[in-house]
Amino acid sequence: MTENRTKLTSSEISSVWTSYMNDSMSKCILKYFLKHVEDDEIRPIVQFAYDISSAHIKKLTSIFQIENIPLPTGFTKKEDLNLNAPRLYTDMFMLNYINHMAKVGLLAYSSFIAMSARKDIRAYFMEGLQETSDLYDNSTDVLLSKGLFVRAPYIAYPTRTDFVDSKKYINGFSLLGNQRPLNSIEISHLFMNTQTNMIGTKLALSFAQTSPNEQVQKWMLRGADISKKHVEIFTKALMNNNIQPPASSDVSITDSTTPPFSDKLTLFHMGLLSGAGTGNYATAAAASQRNDLMVNYERLSIEIARYAKDGADLMIKNRWLEQPPGTIDKQKLTKSKDTE
Structure with missing residues (x-):
C-alpha cells in the first residue's frame, strides 16, 4: 500500500x-x-x-x-x-x-x-x-x-491587590507632570527594549566600521542612531520614575576595519533584528496601559519599518535579497502563454 x-x-x-x-x-x-x-x-x-x-x-x-x-x-x-x-x-x-x-x-x-x-x-x-x-x-x-547579567529593576512587593478606579490610570500625557507611576509590566518592556536597542547599536556600528560599501555604511550608521534615540526615549521614561535603566559597557568592538561578514549577511541580520524589534514594540504597546507609552511604541515602530524598508531596497539593488517561496503568478503565467 x-x-x-x-x-x-x-x-x-x-x-x-x-x-x-x-x-x-x-x-x-x-x-x-x-x-x-x-x-x-x-x-x-x-x-x-x-x-x-x-x-x-x-x-x-x-x-x-x-x-x-x-x-x-x-x-x-x-x-x-x-x-x-x-x-x-x-x-x-x-x-x-x-x-x-x-x-x-x-x-x-x-x-x-x-x-x-x-x-x-x-x-x-x-x-x-x-x-x-x-x-x-x-x-x-x-x-x-561573571557579573555581566543585567537584571531588570527591583520594585517593592505589593501589600494588597487593587483595581483601577479612574480613567486617569491610562493617561500618560500631563502638562503638570503628575503621571501615575509605571507598573511592573510597563517597566519590564521598557527595560527589555532598552537592552535590545543597545545590542542593535553595537552591531550596527561594527557592521558600518567594517563594510567597504559606502551606502551600507550610511544605512548601518543610521540604524545605530535610531537605536540610540530609542534607548534615550525608554531610558527617560524609566528615569522619570526614579528607575535605574540598564547599563552597558562600551568595551565590545575592537578597531578592526576588515569585514568578517559579507554586506549581504549584515543587511539580512539587521533586517532580522528590525523585524524582531517591531514585534517587541507591538507586544509592549498592547501590554502597556499608559497611553504615552503606547503612542511612543507605535511611532517608533513606524521609524523601524521605514528603516527596514530602505534596507530591503538596498539588498534588492545589489541582488542580495533572497525571495521566500510563494504562489504562482497566474496573470504572468497567462501572459507568457499568450506570447508563445
Missing part, C-alpha cells in the same frame, strides 16, 4: 525556509566567534550555539530534499564569511549576543510550532525550542557567574 504523505502547508514551508536562512547566518557568525573567543567559560557556550545551528542546517536540508523543494542559498562560509579577519568583538559581547539571539529564537520557534500542523515539523521545532531554551539558560548562568 502506498502511503500518502501530507504535503507541507504554506506556513510550514515559510517556517522551514526562514529557519534555514536564520541558521545559515548564525552558523557563519558563530564560526567567526569560535575563531576568536578566548575565555574558557564562554567558549563552550559559543560551541554549543554553533553545534545547534550546524545540526539544524543538516536537518532542514533533509526536509527540503525529501519534499523536493529547492534549497535556499542562505549564507555560506565561502561567500559570506572571512575567517582571516582580525578580532572584531570582545568575548563579553559574544556572550551577550548569543544570550540575546537565544531570546529571539525562543519567540521564533514558538510561532513556528503554532503555525505547523504536520507531526514531524512540529517535533523539529519543539526540539529547536528546547535547544534554544538550554542555550539561553546556559548563557544566562555564565553571564550571572
Whole structure:
C-alpha cells in the first residue's frame, strides 16, 4: 500500500525556509566567534550555539530534499564569511549576543510550532525550542557567574491587590507632570527594549566600521542612531520614575576595519533584528496601559519599518535579497502563454 504523505502547508514551508536562512547566518557568525573567543567559560557556550545551528542546517536540508523543494542559498562560509579577519568583538559581547539571539529564537520557534500542523515539523521545532531554551539558560548562568547579567529593576512587593478606579490610570500625557507611576509590566518592556536597542547599536556600528560599501555604511550608521534615540526615549521614561535603566559597557568592538561578514549577511541580520524589534514594540504597546507609552511604541515602530524598508531596497539593488517561496503568478503565467 502506498502511503500518502501530507504535503507541507504554506506556513510550514515559510517556517522551514526562514529557519534555514536564520541558521545559515548564525552558523557563519558563530564560526567567526569560535575563531576568536578566548575565555574558557564562554567558549563552550559559543560551541554549543554553533553545534545547534550546524545540526539544524543538516536537518532542514533533509526536509527540503525529501519534499523536493529547492534549497535556499542562505549564507555560506565561502561567500559570506572571512575567517582571516582580525578580532572584531570582545568575548563579553559574544556572550551577550548569543544570550540575546537565544531570546529571539525562543519567540521564533514558538510561532513556528503554532503555525505547523504536520507531526514531524512540529517535533523539529519543539526540539529547536528546547535547544534554544538550554542555550539561553546556559548563557544566562555564565553571564550571572561573571557579573555581566543585567537584571531588570527591583520594585517593592505589593501589600494588597487593587483595581483601577479612574480613567486617569491610562493617561500618560500631563502638562503638570503628575503621571501615575509605571507598573511592573510597563517597566519590564521598557527595560527589555532598552537592552535590545543597545545590542542593535553595537552591531550596527561594527557592521558600518567594517563594510567597504559606502551606502551600507550610511544605512548601518543610521540604524545605530535610531537605536540610540530609542534607548534615550525608554531610558527617560524609566528615569522619570526614579528607575535605574540598564547599563552597558562600551568595551565590545575592537578597531578592526576588515569585514568578517559579507554586506549581504549584515543587511539580512539587521533586517532580522528590525523585524524582531517591531514585534517587541507591538507586544509592549498592547501590554502597556499608559497611553504615552503606547503612542511612543507605535511611532517608533513606524521609524523601524521605514528603516527596514530602505534596507530591503538596498539588498534588492545589489541582488542580495533572497525571495521566500510563494504562489504562482497566474496573470504572468497567462501572459507568457499568450506570447508563445
